[in-house]
Amino acid sequence: MKIKKNIALSDTGFVFDPSTGNSFSANPIGMEIIRQIREGKTQEQIAEHILKTYQTDAGTFEKDYHDFLNMLNRFRLTENIQ
Amino acid sequence: MKKLQYERPVIQKLNTGLTNKFGTRTESDPVTHIDDLAVEKLIAQFGSPLFVLSEQTIRSAFRDASRAFKNRYPKVQFAWSYKTNYISAVCNVFHQEGSWAEVVSGFEYEKALANGVPGNKIIFNGPDKSENDLKQAITNDSLIHIDHMDELYMLKDIAAAANKKPRVAIRVNMDTGIFPAWDRFGFNYENGEAMEAVSKICNDTQLSLVGLHCHIGTFMMSTSAYGIAAKKLSEFALNIRKKFNRNIEYIDMGGGFASKNTLKGSFLPGTDASPTFDQYAEAICESLLNAGFTQENLPLLILETGRALVDEAGYLLGSVISNKRLSDGRRATIMDFGVNILFTSFWYDHKISPAQSFGSHHEDTVLYGPLCMNIDMLRENIPFPPLKKNDKVVVHTVGAYNMTQWMQFISMRPAVVMIGTDGKVNLIRRRETIQSIQHEEEMPLYLKNFKL
């Protein structure tokens, strides 16, 4: 899964897709995940980072991560190349 | 390094130009305590879900209402409408404040007696009073409000047989300019039916007509309808005096004042839209004072206010069971309480707050109960922070009609606690157990055994 290249991310949690004109807002942890996907990190690497930084467990994060990816897909913020 | 608090990742599309009509922040500001007691602790002690009542809030609502009427009118009496919330501890808070009891069934009547209300301070309303109910009410000198002709005749016969002269009123329905008019209870004013009932009572020595009663509807947003009703009942009382030389001792205006809940489909939240006690009192008292009664014949004003006195004192605490994503992308959260115990979610968009703090991000969420039925929806669309399993929520303004209309369905009804004015919490109704249900059942012998 890849995030579209031209997506603009702000420090304050705004996500802008110039190809559709849509804008979105994400919470800080959502922004962190989007950035890491964009940097090419794998799910394992992202999970490792989140579990190190936040009070959560692997099961909870895995569930939430997939839900979040589904939303990115639904909002067409991803390039599905797999 | 201490780990940061986790919150599920959320991304939400921004709809320019479409703002939420209520503003999103206030609704999801966390409510962690009720009357200084922590929601977490209450649930840990009494389980989830849990109804919580604030005695302080009940008493201050009552005093507010009482002050509004007593400042404007010299003779005022409240009667607690049992069906609104008949948990005995709740009733007794109202009785301690000076309320009589207003009941609509033999069961409620028994409850009022058991709570210690003297029989002559019980108002017996409703279309369904049995012969035994009426006998008991006559013996106790209760105020019997006649709903229909069959009851009038039955009451006459019972009174004659008992050689008693019960004190009665008739329930009157009328056009107060609201739609739909409640015309299925009592006798109609405009078509002369009410006067006919009165003349049947006054031309007979068996019944003593002492009052007139109406209840023009419930959750009435219009104060002028009350002004009209009070004016019509006053006119009626004065006419009865002229025609039958009988003094009407009281006018009972029933209940129906709106609480601070938000009706489904209402544009404004109930906290802004509902009239105040002062506004209702102004409409009613002005009509009574200007109707033309002499000072000594001014009738006692009785009020059977229900929901407006207790709704805000009630909270329902609950927990998140699970989160889901619906096929259209919306977030759905399943709570551990459903419409079976939150009956009023059919009428209101209840305010629901998370009970723990969150970041500032929200997702439009559908809140479902746990029942395996499609109707079990608590809120169709509420901007909510990302809750996770076991997080707690507080549903507001649930004190009226839920703890009486709740259904035992699929699971047991929860416990009810009251936070006293001393800040201590008291269990006032235990959580039901399987015994509560099984106790009433009988198994025919031949169905006892089976082999699988």
Ligand SMILES: Cc1ncc(COP(=O)(O)O)c(C=O)c1O
């Ligand atoms: C006769 C009568 N009195 C009082 C009430 C209490 O009404 P509310 O809770 O709307 O004040 C009702 C409720 O329907 C009623 O039928």
